[in-house]
Amino acid sequence: xxxxFTPKVVTAxxxxxxxxxxxxxxxxxxxxxxxxILRDEAHADLRLIEGSQxxxxxxxxxxxxxxxxGSALTTTHFREEFRATGPSNYAHGKQSEHKxxxx
Amino acid sequence: xxxYNEFDKSFIQTRNAQFRGQVERRIDGSLTEDxxxxxxxxxxxxxxxxxxxxxxxxxxxxxxxxxxxxxxxxADKWDKGYGHFTTRQNIxxxxxxxxxxxxxxxxxxxVEMHAIQTSGNTIRxxxxxxxxxxxxxxxxxPRPVAELIRQWSTDHPEFQFMPRKFKVAVTGSTNDRAxxxxxxxxxxxxxxxxxxxxxxxxxxxxxxxxxxxxxxTNFLPQEDLLPYLESIVSVWNQIGRRxxxxxxxxxxxxxxxxxxxxxxxxxxxxxxxxxxFSGIDQQRLAEYEKQFAAPEFxxxxxxxxxxxxxxxxxxxxxxxxxxxxxxxxxxSIVSISIKKHGQTPxxxxxxxxxxxxxxxxQYGHNELRISxxxxxxxxxxxxxxxxAIHAALKTQDLATANIGLIxxxxxxxxxxxxxxxxxxxxxxxxxxxxxxxxxKLEHEIGNLKIKISGCINACGHHHVGHIGILGLDRAxxxxxxxxxxxxxxETAKVGDRAGPGFAADELVPAIERLVDAYLELRTxxxxxxxxxxxRIGLAPFKVALYPEAQADAx
Numbered sequence: 001x002x003x004x005f006t007p008k009v010v011t012a013x014x015x016x017x018x019x020x021x022x023x024x025x026x027x028x029x030x031x032x033x034x035x036x037i038l039r040d041e042a043h044a045d046l047r048l049i050e051g052s053q054x055x056x057x058x059x060x061x062x063x064x065x066x067x068x069x070g071s072a073l074t075t076t077h078f079r080e081e082f083r084a085t086g087p088s089n090y091a092h093g094k095q096s097e098h099k100x101x102x103x
Numbered sequence: 104x105x106x107y108n109e110f111d112k113s114f115i116q117t118r119n120a121q122f123r124g125q126v127e128r129r130i131d132g133s134l135t136e137d138x139x140x141x142x143x144x145x146x147x148x149x150x151x152x153x154x155x156x157x158x159x160x161x162x163x164x165x166x167x168x169x170x171x172x173x174x175x176x177x178a179d180k181w182d183k184g185y186g187h188f189t190t191r192q193n194i195x196x197x198x199x200x201x202x203x204x205x206x207x208x209x210x211x212x213x214v215e216m217h218a219i220q221t222s223g224n225t226i227r228x229x230x231x232x233x234x235x236x237x238x239x240x241x242x243x244x245p246r247p248v249a250e251l252i253r254q255w256s257t258d259h260p261e262f263q264f265m266p267r268k269f270k271v272a273v274t275g276s277t278n279d280r281a282x283x284x285x286x287x288x289x290x291x292x293x294x295x296x297x298x299x300x301x302x303x304x305x306x307x308x309x310x311x312x313x314x315x316x317x318x319x320t321n322f323l324p325q326e327d328l329l330p331y332l333e334s335i336v337s338v339w340n341q342i343g344r345r346x347x348x349x350x351x352x353x354x355x356x357x358x359x360x361x362x363x364x365x366x367x368x369x370x371x372x373x374x375x376x377x378x379x380f381s382g383i384d385q386q387r388l389a390e391y392e393k394q395f396a397a398p399e400f401x402x403x404x405x406x407x408x409x410x411x412x413x414x415x416x417x418x419x420x421x422x423x424x425x426x427x428x429x430x431x432x433x434x435s436i437v438s439i440s441i442k443k444h445g446q447t448p449x450x451x452x453x454x455x456x457x458x459x460x461x462x463x464x465q466y467g468h469n470e471l472r473i474s475x476x477x478x479x480x481x482x483x484x485x486x487x488x489x490x491a492i493h494a495a496l497k498t499q500d501l502a503t504a505n506i507g508l509i510x511x512x513x514x515x516x517x518x519x520x521x522x523x524x525x526x527x528x529x530x531x532x533x534x535x536x537x538x539x540x541x542x543k544l545e546h547e548i549g550n551l552k553i554k555i556s557g558c559i560n561a562c563g564h565h566h567v568g569h570i571g572i573l574g575l576d577r578a579x580x581x582x583x584x585x586x587x588x589x590x591x592x593e594t595a596k597v598g599d600r601a602g603p604g605f606a607a608d609e610l611v612p613a614i615e616r617l618v619d620a621y622l623e624l625r626t627x628x629x630x631x632x633x634x635x636x637x638r639i640g641l642a643p644f645k646v647a648l649y650p651e652a653q654a655d656a657x
Contacts, residue, residue, distance in 0.1 A: 013150055015129070015130070015136075015201065016130065016200060016201050016202060017154070017200050017201075018150055018151075018153070018154040018155040018199075018200065018201065019153055019154055020152070020153060055132065055135050055136060056131075056132035059136050059150060060136075060150065076579070077579050078518075078576075078579065078580070078581060079152075079518060079576075082152060082518055082519065082527075083152055083153065086153055087519035087520055087529075088519050088527060088529065088530050089447045089450075089519055089529045089530065090183075090447075092153075092183055092197075092198070093153045093154075
């Protein structure tokens with residue numbers, strides 16, 4: 001039996017700024033909390049294809065695992081945690097920035 | 104130093120204009136990422152975890168005050184006010200935006216710098232001994248030869264689409280400070296019958312399959328250098344493994360075919376290639392030698408230095424740790440540590456860069472060097488100027504007396520920045536440095552090289568660290584493997600893996616146990632960690648690292 005599908009979010013880097021972005025229902029956001037949670041495998045695959053087609057906006061699109069507790073969303077792997085916050089040696093990157101819609 | 108001629112200037116301007124057009128076409132959607140990626144990589148532009156990263160070459164680690172000041176300007180204008188010096192004598196800017204990169208490249212061109220061939224399957228930035236032209240133990244300054252190799256390898260039509268990247272390092276001293284045995288080609292200057300030539304080492308490299316390079320010829324006359332290098336790269340370019348990225352480096356080619364067969368093929372190729380060199384390379388080399396002529400050293404009193412040395416213990420400790428022997432009487436080589444305890448190894452702020460530029464101009468014949476150990480060097484300083492330099496360095500947290508000590512750690516950017524990393528390196532380096540500073544033990548411990556990589560690609564040279572640390576992802580958790588007894592010098596050796604890895608919070612205590620064991624086991628203060636390790640081997644250190652395993656066995 002195949003592994004049950006776990007919740008996912010489509011993520012990428014912004015073409016111009018290079019920073020980490022997440023797909024929303026209508027575009028892309030910079031805060032994981034605003035991302036569209038994908039609970040169905042077929043729908044996730046479709047959203048991944050849709051994200052990957054936006055070649056003039058985003059780079060390196062893929063599906064990342066997330067954990068959903070009620071309405072809260074957290075990363076499951078430490079690499080995604082760093083992508084969602086920024087480096088640990090300086091308060092740079094997302095941890096120092098405000099929420100901002102991209103598209 | 105080498106100064107660009109009209110050809111160099113127009114070459115860089117043309118490349119920058121081409122890249123500006125490529126960036127414009129990527130932004131307007133005419134180029135896909137698949138089309139653009141090889142173009143940006145040819146110009147040193149990566150996309151990392153949080154942002155783009157621009158890797159700028161500092162050829163053979165040499166730069167002048169004006170260049171350093173321009174790096175500071177770039178850091179302030181287009182980045183976050185700092186840059187990261189790497190183990191291959193490059194500087195990396197961690198936060199540029201795509202649209203700004205063409206402007207950054209133009210700003211670099213203003214000071215005769217660029218980012219060409221700092222990435223991709225090409226011959227990368229040629230690295231050299233960071234004490235080149237200054238060291239007391241040097242046969243000759245290796246930088247004219249390094250410049251010759253740079254000119255030859257830049258945009259070389261035969262070597263733009265090779266099986267994999269290719270790295271060359273050169274040292275003008277028999278004491279190897281350029282890690283030549285861990286490069287695709289290492290060149291170590293040696294003398295035979297009073298004439299300088301090169302021991303040529305091939306097939307070294309770290310990464311997932313660490314190999315110490317093998318000597319392909321123990322004496323190559325200087326005039327044969329370029330045709331011989333071209334023959335080596337040419338042979339590998341043809342028989343190197345293009346079917347498997349992980350077997351594509353020349354170290355695997357040498358390993359699979361054997362050094363004798365590679366030597367035969369290279370000699371065969373050399374007999375053809377040699378005739379195609381008309382001698383222009385030697386004319387060029389003679390020009391470069393003039394450009395790298397040593398500054399005029401002066402004889403003056405060093406009484407002020409001696410007074411300060413006797414009266415100021417902080418200055419004395421810094422001198423004892425951070426100075427190296429210069430070839431000229433009354434002069435010293437100053438290593439500026441950019442690794443104050445708790446700071447990120449290799450990072451310098453724009454203010455620090457400007458101060459180092461000022462000091463180079465005022466006291467150091469306008470020369471600076473970047474070491475593969477991620478520090479900055481003032482190669483030519485008269486001892487009488489050392490007290491003033493030390494006082495100035497203190498104002499920017501640059502006077503840390505830790506060169507060669509346990510807190511002088513090499514660390515790659517790791518998962519804090521790098522898209523390839525499997526774990527973080529920087530916090531590990533910060534914690535080790537801070538811990539031993541708290542213990543006030545590092546001067547007692549003495550020479551000890553800790554080198555940390557955040558993945559098996561080994562940018563942090565962990566294989567050749569006296570203590571090497573490799574960060575891995577073990578089932579979704581950061582885990583650190585320790586290797587012991589590595590050596591990066593002319594007696595290069597790959598370290599021995601000590602045993603199972605450590606969780607992040609277990610690592611620093613384990614390193615502390617290891618160092619405690621060394622302090623117990625050494626014959627005296629004169630026996631460095633690496634010497635103790637060579638004398639008694641891995642077993643006693645293993646006991647220190649894994650006390651619970653001993654308890655279980657008992």
